[in-house]
Amino acid sequence: TASTHLVLRCTNPHTRELAAKTMINLSRFIEGTPAELLNNNVMQCIRALSQYDESGHLQFCAAALENLSCLQAARPILASAGAIQIIKQLMHGSNSNTIISSCSVALCNMALLKSCQKEMVQLGVIEVLGQMLLRGTDHTKLMCVVCLANLSTHKELRQSIETRGGPQILFNFIQVCHMEESLKICGRVFFNFAHDGQTRNSMVREGDRGGNGIDALVTLLRFQGPPPRTLEEDEPENAPVP
Numbered sequence: 001t002a003s004t005h006l007v008l009r010c011t012n013p014h015t016r017e018l019a020a021k022t023m024i025n026l027s028r029f030i031e032g033t034p035a036e037l038l039n040n041n042v043m044q045c046i047r048a049l050s051q052y053d054e055s056g057h058l059q060f061c062a063a064a065l066e067n068l069s070c071l072q073a074a075r076p077i078l079a080s081a082g083a084i085q086i087i088k089q090l091m092h093g094s095n096s097n098t099i100i101s102s103c104s105v106a107l108c109n110m111a112l113l114k115s116c117q118k119e120m121v122q123l124g125v126i127e128v129l130g131q132m133l134l135r136g137t138d139h140t141k142l143m144c145v146v147c148l149a150n151l152s153t154h155k156e157l158r159q160s161i162e163t164r165g166g167p168q169i170l171f172n173f174i175q176v177c178h179m180e181e182s183l184k185i186c187g188r189v190f191f192n193f194a195h196d197g198q199t200r201n202s203m204v205r206e207g208d209r210g211g212n213g214i215d216a217l218v219t220l221l222r223f224q225g226p227p228p229r230t231l232e233e234d235e236p237e238n239a240p241v242p
Contacts, residue, residue, distance in 0.1 A: 017049060017060050039074045043081035050086055055096060062090050062102035069109035079116040084123050091128055097137050104132060104143035111150035121151065121160045130169040138179055145173075145185045152192040158199045167193055167202045167213060174216040180223070187220050 046064055049057045065087055068074045083106070091103045107125060110116050129144040136144065148166060151157055161167075170186050177183055190213060193199045203213030 017057060019045065021060075021064075036073075036077060039068060039071075039077040040081065042068060043078065043083065046086060047082070050090065055094075055099075058090060058094060059096065059099050059102075061086070062094075062099040062106070065090075065106040066102040066109075069106040075110060075113040076115065079110065079113060079119065084110060084116065084120055084125065088123060088125065088128055091132065097140070100132065100136055101140050101143070104136065104140045104147070108143045108147040108150065111147045114154070117151055117154060117157055118160075121157055121164065124164075126151075126161055126164040126166050126169070130165065133169060133173045138182075141173070141177070142179065142182050142185075145170075145182045145189070149185050149189050149192075152189050155196060158193060158196050162193070162199045162202045167199075171212060171216045174219050183220055183223055186216075190217065190220075 042064065046061045050061045052058070065078070065083060068078055069083075087103045087106050087110075091100055094100055107120070107129075111120060126148070129148055132144045133141050148161075148170070152161055152166065167190075170189060174183065174186055177186075190203065194203050194213070
């Protein structure tokens, strides 16, 4: 297409980005073979633009991956075109919360694609999730926990996740987390590992900061949730909760 030609041939990165945006917008309204071709072209754009060491272009790449990963039909194309490696590269190389947040959503969506899940674990996504749980925003941390929950749902992946320290990552996270929704999802991941006879022992192993699954479960049981909401002076007691 003309947009792809602009991205691959044009020397102006801003023109490349504009052309890629055009294709992403089109991909939302096209189905079948044309959509596959278009999404493949978008991935060519993302690969080209991800080589630029400029935050604006990298932010666009992350946002494009987030948007496309929301489309079920686009996920297999993203996976076969190396999207996981690009997402990992963007998360490793960026200090931008915006880029990291978009990438965490993309990973979460890609974890829904069964054919991609094994590759995600093999490419070191578990380790990346662990790093983001240490330094990401609350939203990024939530997405990372959801991604880990999606992957741990599948029995054939649990031993590989365990080998890469998945349970221990959560042991550490739970001790410092105060987000109710994230903690609930951690509990679901723990159930997956504890219910599986092949990974059950991982729940009682010490994490790299001390503590184990039993300690983490006790922390979950003791969690009281956010503090009660206080009323303003002029607010009626039966006011709806926003």
